[in-house]
Structures are given as structure tokens and as C-alpha cells.
Amino acid sequence: MNRGPSWFNISSIVLGFAFLYLPIVILVIFSFNESRLVTVWAGFSTKWYGELFRNQGLMDAAWVTARVAFVSASIATVLGTLAAITLVRFGRFHGRTLFSGMVYAPLVMPEVITGLSLLLLFVAINFDRGFWTVVIAHITFSMCFVAVVVQSRLVTFDTSVEEAAMDLGCPPAKTFFVITLPIILPAVISGWMLAFTLSLDDLVIASFTTGPGATTLPMKIYSQVRLGVTPEINAVCTILIALVTIGVVTASLITKHQEVERKRAEAAAVQG
Amino acid sequence: MARKASAAKAASAKAKTPGGGKNVGPVRRTFAPWNDPAAKPFILFENVTKRFGDFVAVKNLTLGIHEREFFSLLGPSGCGKTTLLRMLAGFETPSEGRILLDGQDVSTVPPYRRPVNMMFQSYALFPHMNVADNIAFGLKQDKMPKGEIADRVDEMLKLVKLEPFKTRKPHQLSGGQRQRVALARSIAKRPKVLLLDEPLGALDKKLREQTQFELTDLQQQLGLTFLIVTHDQEEAMTVSDRIAVMDHGEIVQVATPAEIYEYPNSRYVADFIGDINLIEGTVASVRSGKVTVDTPDAGKLVVQQDIAADVGQKAWIAIRPEKVRIGLGKPAARTPNVMRGEVWDIGYLGDVSTYHVRLPAGTTVKALQANATRLVERPITWDEQVYLSFAPDGAVVLLS
Numbered sequence: 077m078n079r080g081p082s083w084f085n086i087s088s089i090v091l092g093f094a095f096l097y098l099p100i101v102i103l104v105i106f107s108f109n110e111s112r113l114v115t116v117w118a119g120f121s122t123k124w125y126g127e128l129f130r131n132q133g134l135m136d137a138a139w140v141t142a143r144v145a146f147v148s149a150s151i152a153t154v155l156g157t158l159a160a161i162t163l164v165r166f167g168r169f170h171g172r173t174l175f176s177g178m179v180y181a182p183l184v185m186p187e188v189i190t191g192l193s194l195l196l197l198f199v200a201i202n203f204d205r206g207f208w209t210v211v212i213a214h215i216t217f218s219m220c221f222v223a224v225v226v227q228s229r230l231v232t233f234d235t236s237v238e239e240a241a242m243d244l245g246c247p248p249a250k251t252f253f254v255i256t257l258p259i260i261l262p263a264v265i266s267g268w269m270l271a272f273t274l275s276l277d278d279l280v281i282a283s284f285t286t287g288p289g290a291t292t293l294p295m296k297i298y299s300q301v302r303l304g305v306t307p308e309i310n311a312v313c314t315i316l317i318a319l320v321t322i323g324v325v326t327a328s329l330i331t332k333h334q335e336v337e338r339k340r341a342e343a344a345a346v347q348g
Numbered sequence: 349m350a351r352k353a354s355a356a357k358a359a360s361a362k363a364k365t366p367g368g369g370k371n372v373g374p375v376r377r378t379f380a381p382w383n384d385p386a387a388k389p390f391i392l393f394e395n396v397t398k399r400f401g402d403f404v405a406v407k408n409l410t411l412g413i414h415e416r417e418f419f420s421l422l423g424p425s426g427c428g429k430t431t432l433l434r435m436l437a438g439f440e441t442p443s444e445g446r447i448l449l450d451g452q453d454v455s456t457v458p459p460y461r462r463p464v465n466m467m468f469q470s471y472a473l474f475p476h477m478n479v480a481d482n483i484a485f486g487l488k489q490d491k492m493p494k495g496e497i498a499d500r501v502d503e504m505l506k507l508v509k510l511e512p513f514k515t516r517k518p519h520q521l522s523g524g525q526r527q528r529v530a531l532a533r534s535i536a537k538r539p540k541v542l543l544l545d546e547p548l549g550a551l552d553k554k555l556r557e558q559t560q561f562e563l564t565d566l567q568q569q570l571g572l573t574f575l576i577v578t579h580d581q582e583e584a585m586t587v588s589d590r591i592a593v594m595d596h597g598e599i600v601q602v603a604t605p606a607e608i609y610e611y612p613n614s615r616y617v618a619d620f621i622g623d624i625n626l627i628e629g630t631v632a633s634v635r636s637g638k639v640t641v642d643t644p645d646a647g648k649l650v651v652q653q654d655i656a657a658d659v660g661q662k663a664w665i666a667i668r669p670e671k672v673r674i675g676l677g678k679p680a681a682r683t684p685n686v687m688r689g690e691v692w693d694i695g696y697l698g699d700v701s702t703y704h705v706r707l708p709a710g711t712t713v714k715a716l717q718a719n720a721t722r723l724v725e726r727p728i729t730w731d732e733q734v735y736l737s738f739a740p741d742g743a744v745v746l747l748s
Contacts, residue, residue, distance in 0.1 A: 234470055234472065236468045236469075236470050236472040237472045237473075237474060237475075239437075239439055239459070239466075239468070239472065240466070240468055240472035240473075240474075240533075241474070241485065242438075242458070242459045242460045243437055243438075243459050243460070243464075243465055243466045243534075244460075244465065244485050244486030244489055244533070244534075244537065245460045245461075245486055245489035245490055245537070246460055246485070246489050247460050248460075255474060258476045259474075259475060259476055338519055341517070341519055341520040
């Protein structure tokens with residue numbers, strides 16, 4: 077069988093990647109454009125990045141987004157982890173299927189519906205919309221992602237490690253904090269990062285549930301784009317892309333490094 | 349097949365040097381509190397039943413284990429031995445009955461308040477802690493002063509010969525080293541009883557044999573009561589003072605390794621421990637310590653045994669392969685038990701050969717012969733007519 081790259085394979089890859097990344101590449105290139113016109117290249121410049129930091133509206137929105145993402149990711153991580161533990165550990169309690177279904181429903185729920193229903197709820201109970209309503213909304217949809225990540229770790233968790241701790245005199249609650257949590261911490265952290273990223277780029281749910289003074293960055297960008305794309309927007313998007321890229325690359329490098337270290341240590345242990 | 353044969357060998361070696369060698373002093377040989385009616389068992393399972401839904405894992409079981417005893421629970425997977433162990437550790441609560449530890453009812457005491465420690469099958473080391481912290485964990489729970497903890501950890505590391513690995517994490521250790529860390533961790537608190545769940549299952553054969561002796565050594569050095577769960581009969585034979593053979597949640601026989609091997613009380617036990625030949629027949633006569641069994645394979649066979657059996661009752665003569673003699677000519681020794689048969693198969697294992705001989709009525713009997721000289725040409729080959737014989741005190745009659 078011929079395993080060498082054929083013309084068909086090469087062109088498929090090129091086309092595929094172009095389809096995925098060409099728009100982003102164009103966006104990044106035009107963020108360094110001298111001209112105010114987004115479609116006409118007029119030479120290299122970083123002036124829009126400077127402009128960006130002087131744009132109080134965008135900076136405020138970025139700050140709101142960061143706070144919302146941090147608070148909602150943290151709370152979602154706690155709740156999602158608890159949900160995952162319940163699902164994995166409590167065996168077949170009454171209503172387990174219903175419970176797990178309800179935990180995972182937001183994964184497939186259309187954002188518009190989640191947003192709208194939350195808006196109706198906040199209006200019904202007369203809750204002033206603003207920073208906290210966005211946080212609550214983000215918790216509800218990001219919690220299930222945390223639950224999925226933590227649950228997949230817990231499934232492979234050797235419960236005899238917990239039993240060993242209890243056998244040695246450690247009460248159950250303490251066992252959770254000194255044994256279970258440290259072991260599943262990588263999964264909890266990646267759950268947090270997932271929740272943080274999801275909150276960072278959410279537009280729909282935030283638009284439904286926000287109120288005065290709590291405009292998030294995606295909302296700000298969206299509203300500005302409606303008045304026409306400015307190079308400033310390109311610049312802020314480029315910064316977001318850079319941040320996400322750095323985050324993802326760092327996380328995968330750490331995982332890879334740990335894996336390599338572990339393999340080497342194991343090989344060393346076997347030898348002597 | 350090969351494993352079973354070598355197990356039988358290990359068992360017979362053990363019969364010659366009870367307890368298994370150098371570390372057995374004269375005190376050990378007379379250690380038999382279970383024969384003393386005045387001795388109170390240290391651990392007592394009293395009519396214990398454990399159900400998981402409809403499944404009965406342990407059935408109305410009563411068992412006493414004495415202080416300083418090395419006790420094995422032996423049986424196939426699913427026989428309830430691990431459940432019994434976990435009930436003593438506190439991870440399961442008995443559905444019925446109670447468990448006494450040193451006279452106290454511990455049936456409902458949570459695991460973290462019991463003076464027993466367990467060594468887990470998977471070792472269950474804390475992956476995020478180094479060797480020293482793993483060993484110190486139990487001591488820290490007891491709020492032991494820091495200095496004492498450090499001393500005890502060093503003592504434990506020395507005991508299991510792991511001093512150079514103090515700061516390593518579990519994943520930086522080999523299987524054998526992990527096993528020793530798990531052992532050190534479980535005895536660091538000086539528990540009254542140490543429970544071991546298939547402690548050597550994950551080790552390779554050589555390491556397992558070495559560790560078995562280390563375990564018995566350690567148990568005597570520390571004077572602890574060991575309760576070990578295993579499905580490996582060879583392991584149970586090597587390390588235990590007494591063995592309980594379990595089947596379907598019930599204990600079939602409790603006895604010393606030699607008794608279990610030489611006097612199994614049922615076909616189940618006989619078959620589970622070592623290799624055995626069973627020749628079916630009916631009881632022809634019972635008198636003055638001698639049982640005669642009429643077999644379709646070899647006529648009347650005589651076994652020296654005190655047994656309460658009725659004439660005409662169905663019975664099995666159980667005889668270990670190493671106790672069956674094989675020869676081409678009629679055996680010179682005067683024995684009433686001579687059988688004729690045809691060599692069906694020969695298993696050459698190096699040190700010994702197993703001859704599978706087919707008797708006239710179809711039963712296959714295995715005869716084990718040590719290869720005392722180099723095997724150039726077999727004196728006995730396939731399809732040959734041979735004589736088998738065994739001494740009346742070499743076999744037992746089983747009624748169930």
C-alpha cells in the first residue's frame with residue numbers, strides 16, 4: 077500500500093486549514109494596518125493597539141468580562157465537581173438518571189433558550205440585572221462542562237486510595253480534602269479553565285441577562301461591529317487570540333512535560 | 349498444570365520443615381492456640397451474614413482467629429473472602445451477626461476508628477505524596493509528635509529496606525518497592541491486626557516467593573496477627589499458621605496447611621489445594637481404622653482412616669500424585685492397593701515427571717515421580733501397561 081502523500085491528501089489539508097484559519101490570519105494581519113479602512117492595506121503599524129488601550133469603553137468591558145469569567149468559573153468549578161462526585165460515587169440512587177440528564181442538559185440546550193429563560197426568571201423574581209445576573213447565568217451553563225471533565229477523571233479514580241486513608245484513621249471529610257482533591261486537582265483545574273474560556277467568549281447568554289454597567293467584551297465588540305469594523309476591534313481580537321493560544325499551548329506543554337517525566341521515572345524505577 | 353505440580357512440591361517440602369525454614373524457632377512449632385479450648389480468639393466472626401441486594405456474599409459464618417496467628421482466607425474469586433476482610437476493616441457492615449475484636453463488638457465502628465490496618469491489593473499508595481509521607485500518613489492522623497513520626501518512619505523504611513527511596517514518589521518505584529511501601533504504611537501504626545488483600549498478586553513469581561518469607565519473618569518479629577486473603581493456594585500454604593478454605597460465602601475447612609493438604613474434608617478442598625486423584629467407589633467395609641472401598645477401576649482399595657461411613661455409601665479415594673508409585677513390574681512392597689493401567693500421557697517438568705495413567709473403568713490417575721537420574725531414555729513410555737500402588741496411610745476417603 078502506498079502511504080506517501082498524494083496530491084489529493086495535500087490539497088485536502090491545505091484547503092481544510094485555509095478554511096479554518098484564513099479568516100483569523102486576515103484579521104490578525106489587518107490589526108497591524110496603518111489605514112482606518114479595514115480592507116485596504118496601507119503599511120505596517122501598531123497604532124491601533126495604542127488606540128485600544130485608550131478606548132475606555134473597550135477596556136471597561138474587558139475588565140467586566142475578566143471578573144465575570146473568574147467568579148463564574150470558580151463557583152461553577154465547585155458546583156460541577158460536587159455534581160461529578162455525586163454522579164460517580166453515590167451509585168444507583170433514586171433519580172440518578174434524571175439527575176445526570178439534568179446536569180448535562182445545558183450542554184445541548186440552545187443558548188438562546190438558556191438566556192431567555194434566565195432573563196424571564198430574573199424579571200419574575202425582580203432581580204436587578206447586572207454583573208451578578210451574568211455570573212449566575214454563566215455558572216448554570218459552564219457547570220456541566222466542569223462536571224463532565226471531573227467525572228471522566230473520577231471514573232478512573234482508584235477508590236481504594238480513599239479507603240486506605242480512612243483505614244489509617246482519616247475521617248471521610250478530611251480524606252476528601254487531603255487525598256481525593258489533590259489527586260483530581262488537574263481535572264478540576266482544567267474544568268476551571270474550560271469554564272473560564274466559555275464565560276470569556278459568551279455573547280448570547282450575557283446579552284440576555286446583563287443590565288446597565290455590565291457590558292462584557294464580546295457584547296461590546298458585537299455592538300461596535302454593527303457600526304462597522306474598525307482596526308481597533310481587529311486588535312482586541314488579536315490579543316484575545318494570542319491569550320487563548322498561549323493558554324492552550326502552555327497547558328498542553330505542561331501535560332506533555334509531566335507525561336515525559338512520569339514515563340522516565342517509571343523506566344528508572346523498573347531498572348533499579 | 350505445571351503450577352499445580354510445583355505447588356504440591358512446595359507443600360510436601362513444607363511438610364518436612366514445618367513453617368518453611370530458617371526463621372522458625374522451636375516456639376513456633378508449638379504455636380497452636382486453636383487446639384486450646386481455654387484460649388479466646390482475638391478476632392471472632394459470630395454468625396456473620398453479608399448480603400448485597402439478593403446476592404449473599406457471606407453466609408452465617410462463624411470463625412475465630414487467635415492473637416499472633418497468621419491466618420489465610422483461601423478461595424476462588426467471589427467466594428466471599430474479600431467481603432469478610434472488608435467487614436473486619438470496616439468498609440462493609442454485616443447484614444446479620446457481629447464481629448468481635450479483642451472482646452469488643454466492632455461491627456458498626458467506622459474504619460477510621462478501628463485498631464486494624466489493611467494492605468490493599470492495588471497497594472493504594474497516595475500518588476501525590478512521597479514514600480516517607482505515605483508511611484507517616486497514619487501516624488499524623490493520630491497526632492503523634494513530629495519527632496516520633498520521623499523516628500517511626502525511619503524505622504519502617506529500614507524494616508522494609510527502602511531507606512534510599514524515602515523522597516521518591518510512588519510512580520518512581522518498581523512494583524516490589526511499592527508493595528513494600530504499602531506494607532510499611534500499614535504496619536507503621538502498630539495495628540493489632542494487619543489485613544492483607546492479595547498482597548503479592550501483582551508481583552512476579554520470584555519476587556513473590558521471596559516476599560512470602562519476608563512477610564512471615566516480619567509477622568513474627570512484630571508479633572502481629574495477620575489475616576491474609578488470597579486465591580493462591582501455594583501462597584497460603586507457605587505463609588499461614590491456619591487456612592480457611594471458602595466456597596460460596598461459607599467456610600469449608602479450617603486447618604493447618606499440612607492438615608488441609610493431607611486430610612482434606614471434601615472433594616472441593618482436596619481439589620482446590622494442590623493436585624489430587626479421585627477414584628470413585630462404594631464403601632465395602634469399615635473396621636478398626638481401616639476403610640475398604642470397592643472401585644470399578646481397581647477392585648477393593650484399603651485406606652487407613654477413622655471414619656464414620658455406612659457400607660454401600662458412595663465414597664472417593666483421594667490420593668496425591670506424589671504418593672502414587674508407578675512401575676513396570678508388580679510392586680515388591682506388600683501393599684493391598686495395586687492398580688493396573690495404561691500410560692496415557694507423560695508430563696516432563698524437569699525435576700519431576702507426571703504420568704497420566706488410565707485405569708480400566710476410565711479414571712485417569714496421575715503419578716508423580718522425581719527424576720533421580722538424567723533422563724536419557726524413559727523406562728516407562730506411552731501406551732505401556734503399568735502398575736500403580738499406594739500405601740493405605742497415603743490416601744484419604746472422602747464422603748462429600
